[in-house]
Amino acid sequence: xxxxxxxxxxxxxxxxxxxxxxxxxxxxxxxxxxxxxxxxxxxxxxxxxxxxxxxxxxxxxxxxxxxxxxxxxxxxxxxxxxxxxxxxxxxxxxxxxxxxxxxxxxxxxxxxxxxxxxxxxxxxxxxxxxxxxxxxxxxxxxxxxxxxxxxxxxxxxxxxxxxxxxxxxxxxxxxxxxxxxxxxxxxxxxxxxxxxxxxxxxxxxxxxxxxxxxxxxxxxxxxxxxxxxxxxxxxxxxxxxxxxxxxxxxxxxxxxxxxxxxxxxxxxxxxxxxxxxxxxxxxxxx
Numbered sequence: 001x002x003x004x005x006x007x008x009x010x011x012x013x014x015x016x017x018x019x020x021x022x023x024x025x026x027x028x029x030x031x032x033x034x035x036x037x038x039x040x041x042x043x044x045x046x047x048x049x050x051x052x053x054x055x056x057x058x059x060x061x062x063x064x065x066x067x068x069x070x071x072x073x074x075x076x077x078x079x080x081x082x083x084x085x086x087x088x089x090x091x092x093x094x095x096x097x098x099x100x101x102x103x104x105x106x107x108x109x110x111x112x113x114x115x116x117x118x119x120x121x122x123x124x125x126x127x128x129x130x131x132x133x134x135x136x137x138x139x140x141x142x143x144x145x146x147x148x149x150x151x152x153x154x155x156x157x158x159x160x161x162x163x164x165x166x167x168x169x170x171x172x173x174x175x176x177x178x179x180x181x182x183x184x185x186x187x188x189x190x191x192x193x194x195x196x197x198x199x200x201x202x203x204x205x206x207x208x209x210x211x212x213x214x215x216x217x218x219x220x221x222x223x224x225x226x227x228x229x230x231x232x233x234x235x236x237x238x239x240x241x242x243x244x245x246x247x248x249x250x251x252x253x254x255x256x257x258x259x260x261x262x263x264x265x266x267x268x269x270x271x272x273x274x275x276x277x278x279x280x281x282x283x284x285x286x
Contacts (some may be wrong), residue, residue, distance in 0.1 A: 037065040041103060044080050048073040091140045094119035095200035099141045118159055121187065121203040126180045128211045134204045136173040136190035150175050151189040157205045164189050180208050 020235040052073060056066055090100040090113035126132045136148055148171060151164035164187075168175070177184055188204040 032099065040084055041081060044077050044116045047078040048080075069189045069219060072210050089113075090115060095138055096198070097140045098143075117198060118201045118202060121157065121205050124204055124206045126177075126184075126206060126208050128181060128208055129161060129179050131175040132180045132184075132206065134188055134190070134206075136175070136192065136202055138192070138200055138202075142192065142199065146199070147171070147193040148173055149193070151191070152186055153189070154183075159189075159203055161189075175198060178204075180209050182210065192252055227252040 010151065049070070052066055052070055055061060089102065090097055092115060094116050095113075096117060097113045100113045103109075103253075104111050124132065124134070136150075147169065149169045150167045151165050153160075153165070155164040156163065173190075175188060175190070184206060185208050186206065188206065190202040190204075192199045192201075
């Protein structure tokens with residue numbers, strides 16, 4: 001197994017396991033230390049291994065003298081490094097996460113999360129003349145010296161960098177549209193920098209529904225909900241129960257029939273009295 005040497009070079013003494021979990025070589029316990037503990041790891045390396053490495057480089061002793069000493073020092077280093085806490089690791093799906101990188105004791109380097117810089121496009125739907133907000137936030141830790149640049153690609157859903165035009169640059173992770181209109185339809189890109197290095201790019205695709213179309217849609221939905229099978233309408237809010245309208249009682253039918261007959265007799269009486277004077281005048285002339 002490899003042992004780290006100053007400058008990233010590896011020494012390769014024969015490994016001998018002794019059954020002790022704290023001191024035996026265990027990649028699962030030693031190869032995943034977070035980058036936040038690089039100072040502690042360097043301190044352990046300086047104390048346990050580097051003094052012997054310097055003696056070995058200066059050829060102060062025979063090579064066989066260092067085999068057992070280096071083995072013991074490596075055991076001590078691994079045991080101490082194993083006690084350091086682990087970081088949360090890489091959080092998918094995107095972004096350069098330096099805090100999530102882990103130290104590999106075999107290669108003596110930090111292993112990158114190897115996640116893409118571009119996050120998937122998030123779709124946002126908004127009504128015309130409504131307020132809309134987009135937040136450029138990520139679930140992993142960001143450096144303190146960040147810069148946020150917002151860009152816009154009009155009318156298209158894309159992640160092609162050359163289609164975007166810069167809108168704002170600064171520290172604001174919020175992009176707000178006070179009154180959304182059709183000219184705001186398109187893809188918004190938020191890119192976070194630290195120094196000259198890009199950390200992550202987020203994308204938001206915004207679609208806007210016009211108010212006229214929205215109003216027509218709401219009326220159509222209300223009309224569809226108000227219709228019963230067979231083309232019958234639901235009763236108005238606060239009106240009589242549906243059962244009374246669809247299945248009227250005999251007393252109600254009798255009352256309606258009586259009123260209709262009464263109206264019929266009154267109409268015939270009025271017609272008779274309006275025609276009688278004309279007949280009387282005609283008889284007098286004859």
